[in-house]
Structures are given as C-alpha cells and as structure tokens.
Amino acid sequence: MKRFDGKVAMVTGGASGLGEQTAKEFAKEGAKVVIFDKDVENGKRVETENENIIYIEGDVRNSDSVKKGIAEIFEKYGTVDYLVNSAGILQDGMIHRLSEERWDNVIDTNLKGCFLCMQECVKRWIDANKADPKEKTADYPDKRVISISSQAAEGNIGQVNYSASKAGLIGMTKTAAMELIRYNVKVHCVMPTLIETPILGELLSKDDGKWRKYYSGRIPLGIGVEKYVSDAILFLCSQESWYMNGVILPINGGRLGPV
Numbered sequence: 001m002k003r004f005d006g007k008v009a010m011v012t013g014g015a016s017g018l019g020e021q022t023a024k025e026f027a028k029e030g031a032k033v034v035i036f037d038k039d040v041e042n043g044k045r046v047e048t049e050n051e052n053i054i055y056i057e058g059d060v061r062n063s064d065s066v067k068k069g070i071a072e073i074f075e076k077y078g079t080v081d082y083l084v085n086s087a088g089i090l091q092d093g094m095i096h097r098l099s100e101e102r103w104d105n106v107i108d109t110n111l112k113g114c115f116l117c118m119q120e121c122v123k124r125w126i127d128a129n130k131a132d133p134k135e136k137t138a139d140y141p142d143k144r145v146i147s148i149s150s151q152a153a154e155g156n157i158g159q160v161n162y163s164a165s166k167a168g169l170i171g172m173t174k175t176a177a178m179e180l181i182r183y184n185v186k187v188h189c190v191m192p193t194l195i196e197t198p199i200l201g202e203l204l205s206k207d208d209g210k211w212r213k214y215y216s217g218r219i220p221l222g223i224g225v226e227k228y229v230s231d232a233i234l235f236l237c238s239q240e241s242w243y244m245n246g247v248i249l250p251i252n253g254g255r256l257g258p259v
C-alpha cells in the first residue's frame, strides 16, 4: 500500500521545476496526478515520461480555462484530493522601472491564479459535503490545498511584484484555512528559498558563476534542489499532517530571513 493510493492530485505548473517534481513524487506514491500548465511541450513530455500523470493544457490566469480544466478533472476522476498551486513566474524590476504590465502578469499568475484554482475545487468540495452531510468535520473527505509562496514574501530587492504576490499567498492561505476547515479542507503554503529550477533562467550561470557563488554563500545548506520542496508538500498532504491547518512552512536551507 502506497501513501497516496486512490488519491487524486492536481498540480498547476506541473510541466516544470517544483510542480513537475511534486507530480512525479505523488505518482510514485500511488496518486493519480493531473498537471495543469500552459506549456504544452513540457506538459506532454511529463505525461509521456510518467505513468499516472496526465496533462491538461490551461492558463491559471484565465477563469474560463481554469473552470474548463477542473471540470475535466472532476469528470475523469470524480474529485481532487490535493490541489498544489505551483504555477508561477518571475518578471523582476526595480519599483521605479517596473511596468504595469509586468506587475499585472506576476500578480495574475502567482496570486490570482491560485485563488481561481482553489475556488473551483472548493465549490465542488462544499457541494459534495452538502449532498452527504456528516455530524463531525473530521468525517468529511480530507482535502488539502498547498500553494508555493517564497522567502521573497519577506521582501527582496528588484522583486516588488513577485514579493507582493508571494506575501499575498500567505494572507490567502491563512484566510482560506480559517474559512474552509469546517469542510475538512486544510490549506497550507510553503516558502522555499532559492531552488535550482528553470524559473531562474541564466541567473546561476551568468557572470562566470558569480551569482551561484553568492547564493551558495548566503544559504547555509546550499542552493536547494526540487525534492526538498516536493517532500514538504507531500508531507502537508499526508496522513501525518492530518491535524494541521494553515501551516506557513519555510524551506530555507538553514537561513532565516531574506537571502
């Protein structure tokens, strides 16, 4: 018996990086996994390379796209047990130079996108609970929402849009955790430090590795790998964390405070 046998996980941004790793770990541990991502090429690659992962093309910024994708998942698998919000982008810039467009892109993807996906799942979970009332909260099906915030939520030069989106996720998580526990939906977020994934682009290789050296020196346990984050996410979806709600979990490589 595997840890997530019979469960269904939806991972936004699952075509790359932290979402891809999380999707793979869920699949290894028995879950049926749906990755929801706008990157068709990588989405199809992940689907082809992994048993028990299917890809649905979609854009978390767009409510019609989210509604369509989530309806398809519920139709195929009956429910979603774990929603992991990993879709995210960086479009950095100092405050005085940041365009409104870059502000909107980041807020819409990283913050509104998580809200839209959560809302579509939550509506269905509440309807299902109402159709089958229980005496105790704990008797309702156990659902989890995990969003990927960032240590940048605490501030990071050049990332006013990103930092605001990730701090927004913390407020959203706490509020959702308070609102939704009556339906046995637990809501958490993780706050990773720098993890080596495609979102970083050239950052770690440019300038003769100057930035790799810099960040390696700033993070006591070194620049992170994807599994450090997926392990924490799977824990927050597991039976072992059943009694927890509204956890804001730093994955900080040993460093407290901004990198």
Ligand SMILES: NC(=O)c1ccc[n+]([C@@H]2O[C@H](COP(=O)([O-])OP(=O)(O)OC[C@H]3O[C@@H](n4cnc5c(N)ncnc54)[C@H](O)[C@@H]3O)[C@@H](O)[C@H]2O)c1
Residues within 6 Å of the ligand: 012, 013, 014, 015, 016, 017, 018, 019, 036, 037, 038, 039, 042, 058, 059, 060, 061, 085, 086, 087, 088, 089, 109, 110, 113, 148, 149, 150, 151, 191, 192, 193, 194, 195, 196, 197, 198, 199, 200
């Ligand atoms: N890598 C890090 O250092 C780090 C640190 C803290 C937080 N995070 C957060 O973790 C999450 C995952 O980042 P990653 O490092 O895996 O990046 P990544 O670029 O490897 O993956 C992000 C995925 O999100 C998808 N995506 C982007 N916009 C989308 C949209 N509108 N609709 C659907 N899919 C969309 C991309 O296609 C991509 O597959 C992001 O929210 C990021 O902000 C990353």
